[in-house]
Amino acid sequence: MALRIYNSLTRSETEFQPLEPGKVRMYVCGITSYAPSHIGHARAYVAFDVVYRWLKRHYLVTFVRNFTDIDDKIIKAAHANGEDPMTLSERFIRMFGEDMNELGNAVPDVEPRVTTHIPEIVRMIETLEQQGFAYRLDGDVYYEVKKFQAYGRLSGRSLDQLEAGARVEVDERKRSPYDFALWKAAKPGEPFWDSPFGKGRPGWHIECSAMAEKYLGVRFDLHGGGKDLLFPHHENELAQSCAAHGTPEFANVWMHNGFVNLMPEGCPKCEAAVPEGAKVEAGLTCAACGYLFTEEDFKMSKSRGNFYPIREVLARYEGEALRLFFLTTHYRKPINFSHVLLEDAEKRLDKNYETLQEIERFTTQQTFTPGKSFAGIFGFDPLEKFKEAMDSDFNTAVALAEAAEVFRLANDLLRGDENKRLGRVLSPEETSRLLLDCQEMIRSMGDILGLWQAEPRAYLERRKIAKSSSLTMTPAQIEALIVERKEARNRKDFRRSDQIRDELKAKGIVLKDAKDGSTTWTVEES
RNA sequence: GGUGCCGUCGCCAAGUUGGUAAGGCAUAGGUUUGCAAAACCUACAUUCACCGGUUCAAAUCCGGUCGGCACCUCCA
Numbered sequence: 001m002a003l004r005i006y007n008s009l010t011r012s013e014t015e016f017q018p019l020e021p022g023k024v025r026m027y028v029c030g031i032t033s034y035a036p037s038h039i040g041h042a043r044a045y046v047a048f049d050v051v052y053r054w055l056k057r058h059y060l061v062t063f064v065r066n067f068t069d070i071d072d073k074i075i076k077a078a079h080a081n082g083e084d085p086m087t088l089s090e091r092f093i094r095m096f097g098e099d100m101n102e103l104g105n106a107v108p109d110v111e112p113r114v115t116t117h118i119p120e121i122v123r124m125i126e127t128l129e130q131q132g133f134a135y136r137l138d139g140d141v142y143y144e145v146k147k148f149q150a151y152g153r154l155s156g157r158s159l160d161q162l163e164a165g166a167r168v169e170v171d172e173r174k175r176s177p178y179d180f181a182l183w184k185a186a187k188p189g190e191p192f193w194d195s196p197f198g199k200g201r202p203g204w205h206i207e208c209s210a211m212a213e214k215y216l217g218v219r220f221d222l223h224g225g226g227k228d229l230l231f232p233h234h235e236n237e238l239a240q241s242c243a244a245h246g247t248p249e250f251a252n253v254w255m256h257n258g259f260v261n262l263m264p265e266g267c268p269k270c271e272a273a274v275p276e277g278a279k280v281e282a283g284l285t286c287a288a289c290g291y292l293f294t295e296e297d298f299k300m301s302k303s304r305g306n307f308y309p310i311r312e313v314l315a316r317y318e319g320e321a322l323r324l325f326f327l328t329t330h331y332r333k334p335i336n337f338s339h340v341l342l343e344d345a346e347k348r349l350d351k352n353y354e355t356l357q358e359i360e361r362f363t364t365q366q367t368f369t370p371g372k373s374f375a376g377i378f379g380f381d382p383l384e385k386f387k388e389a390m391d392s393d394f395n396t397a398v399a400l401a402e403a404a405e406v407f408r409l410a411n412d413l414l415r416g417d418e419n420k421r422l423g424r425v426l427s428p429e430e431t432s433r434l435l436l437d438c439q440e441m442i443r444s445m446g447d448i449l450g451l452w453q454a455e456p457r458a459y460l461e462r463r464k465i466a467k468s469s470s471l472t473m474t475p476a477q478i479e480a481l482i483v484e485r486k487e488a489r490n491r492k493d494f495r496r497s498d499q500i501r502d503e504l505k506a507k508g509i510v511l512k513d514a515k516d517g518s519t520t521w522t523v524e525e526s
Numbered sequence: 527g528g529u530g531c532c533g534u535c536g537c538c539a540a541g542u543u544g545g546u547a548a549g550g551c552a553u554a555g556g557u558u559u560g561c562a563a564a565a566c567c568u569a570c571a572u573u574c575a576c577c578g579g580u581u582c583a584a585a586u587c588c589g590g591u592c593g594g595c596a597c598c599u600c601c602a
Contacts, residue, residue: 011530029602037602044602073600155598161528162598204600226602231529233601257602258531261595328539328550334532334595341538344551354564389540397540401549411565415558420567494560501562512563522563 003058003391005222006332008230008254009154013393018221019252024059026052026222027212027251029229030111032068032204033092034077036309037099039322039337040260044226046323046450047257047331047394049105051224053448054390064215065108066208067093070115070201075190085191086115099310102319104450110215114207118193121202121210124244125182125195133243137173139185139198145178148239154254155231180236182206205236212251213241223251230256258334262308308337318463320451321346327396327449349451350463355407356442357456358414359435366432374437378421382406383441386448396449403445410438467523472507482511482519 003016018024028048031037045065055061069089078085093113100107114121125141128134133147145151145159152158162178171177181203186192192199212220218241225234234254241250313322325345329335375381382402389398409421413435418425426434446452468475481500488496501511508524 031602032600040602042602047602071600155529157529157598164528164598224602227531228597228601231598259596259602325538330540332531333539336538338538341551344538348550351564358565395540397550398548401540404549408566412567415566417558417566489560492560498561505562510563513559513561514564 003054004393005253005255006393008256009251011156014253016221016253018059019219022059024055024061024222025216025220026055026061026063026224027208027216027220028063028065028108028223029208029225029233030066030068031092031096032071032073033089033096034071034074035092036311037092037096039308039310039313040226041096042099042103042310042313042322043260043326043331043335044257045100045105046103046326048224048255049103049450050327050331050396050448051222051255051394052106052108053450054394057448062110062216063108064110064112064212066211067096067111067113068204068207069093069113070191071204079189095311099314102314103310103323104320104453106450112211112215114202114211117207117211117214118195118202120214121206122183122193122195124206124210124213124240125197125202127244128182128240131243131246133240134182135175136197139200140181141183141197141203142174142179143182143236143240143243145176145180145239148243150242150248151178151239152235154238155235157231178232180205180232182240205233206240208233209237209240209244212237213245218245218247219249219252221252222255223253224255224257227256227258230254257331258329261334261336313342317342317346318349320454321349323450324349324400327400327451330393330395330397332393350460352407352452353454353456353459353463355410355414356439356452357460359410359439360456362414363432363435363439366428368432368436369429371430371433374434374441377434378409383444386445390448399445399449403442403449406438406441406445410435410442413438464523471509471523473509478504478509478521482521485511486519 004013005016006013026048028045031041048065052061052063067089070085074085074089078088081088125134128143129136129141134141134143136142152162159176159178163176183195183197183200183206184203185198185200190201192201212223223234223237238250242248310322321342322345325342326335328345382405386399386402389395389402392398412420413426413431416431442452481504485497485500488494488500504511504521505524510522510524512520512522514520
């Protein structure tokens with residue numbers, strides 16, 4: 001089956017055909033580095049990371065994601081704390097890199113910055129000026145949207161419609177309120193570069209056009225970003241690039257991811273609206289379902305302005321859990337951010353790693369004999385269905401369902417008694433071989449989704465430590481009680497052994513007895 | 527005012543070129559266990575906001591109603 005992608009430009013899902021056989025060139029709009037990146041960024045870049053990984057399976061991909069490192073907001077933020085704009089920008093770029101790493105996102109092939117591409121930008125503005133698409137105004141240079149026939153094609157609006165809406169503040173000097181700055185004259189105290197238009201800096205939009213051209217050419221395959229960028233950012237990029245290149249097309253396929261919505265003023269669990277005048281604060285319960293509001297819920301409601309920094313989330317949850325949470329919803333649909341859902345994702349991930357650990361334990365202790373493959377024995381191939389899901393406009397929700405099937409089968413195999421699906425008992429050798437197949441499938445799916453790549457033992461150990469922070473006992477004390485319980489069990493003193501179990505349970509520690517007689521412990525999440 | 531999206535089990539969420547409802551969490555019963563935990567098995571939407579239409583057949587198409595959201599201004 002061929003890969004089909006929803007194209008914002010045509011508003012339809014179509015089969016993907018690279019411009020150049022075997023190769024894909026993609027551009028994704030990066031951040032403006034003036035503040036810590038938020039969960040909206042996290043979702044967008046996880047979504048496009050999966051796109052990148054999937055495309056890499058079939059093509060030689062060049063992935064470009066820029067940094068807009070000079071901009072009004074950066075200058076403003078820098079002035080606010082008496083810092084050099086470049087220093088501030090650099091700091092947030094570094095933070096962004098750390099956040100992306102925690103989320104398991106691959107590093108793009110090129111991460112160009114505006115400030116190191118001023119000549120390319122200036123050259124493009126000059127071209128636009130020569131072609132009659134730009135005009136100068138008091139040291140600024142503007143793009144004249146009326147000169148570009150197809151303006152509005154991407155976002156599906158006409159200039160007439162836009163002007164009827166008229167929510168932009170009107171700058172009387174401009175020929176149209178929708179004309180946008182290609183170059184901005186420097187005000188005193190602002191950073192600037194010399195140019196034929198005077199001292200100044202690039203406007204927003206032009207940097208992406210110039211850098212895309214430099215690294216990907218006049219035409220390329222994919223252009224991505226958040227839904228909010230569709231207008232005006234992408235519309236303007238398209239207008240600039242086509243005008244400067246004298247071509248009717250720019251990116252072949254435009255992809256836009258849906259938003260992360262923060263919870264409204266209501267209960268995060270049952271979504272019951274908070275009655276007028278009622279107080280919502282941490283420690284109170286929801287009248288409808290009894291859910292206990294936490295500090296975070298409250299904070300989230302207050303910060304509807306999109307500011308939930310990635311690192312605040314990562315301080316409490318595994319980056320991989322946040323990733324899994326995003327992937328349970330198709331990338332184009334909006335997703336509601338909530339702690340309840342994130343905890344679900346984290347629990348699911350913990351169980352996945354427990355299964356992976358069990359597989360490892362079993363298969364390293366057991367030899368296997370070659371024989372029929374997984375698909376040959378079970379009569380179906382989860383990997384094929386997984387691929388079909390990915391080919392359907394990157395349907396990670398369905399892909400995840402296929403992965404869940406493999407995990408269930410692996411657990412079934414690990415039980416060691418009659419296999420329910422096959423209706424017979426498998427030999428250890430056969431079980432081992434099938435488990436290795438499962439492991440291989442999970443690794444392979446995970447390689448695309450950016451999940452399940454950690455060493456299970458290391459992951460589980462880290463989780464245990466993270467969850468232990470609220471514990472009143474040290475691991476050594478716990479281990480000592482486990483030893484005592486084992487002795488009690490050996491002499492069949494179940495009263496004492498259960499007493500120890502209950503004691504630990506009360507402190508949030510759950511014991512797990514394995515078949516081989518060993519006992520492990522996990523921390524119950526509060 | 528303009529443009530677009532969405533409303534599927536208690537919660538999250540697939541499915542919309544029409545053909546008889548994926549998966550996860552939760553819940554109930556069972557197997558297993560000295561007891562647990564985990565795991566596995568079984569059950570859990572004759573129904574897809576509502577109303578009407580097209581059709582042999584609709585969650586999927588058409589019209590309408592109600593409800594939620596986004597964009598048109600910086601924003602992933």
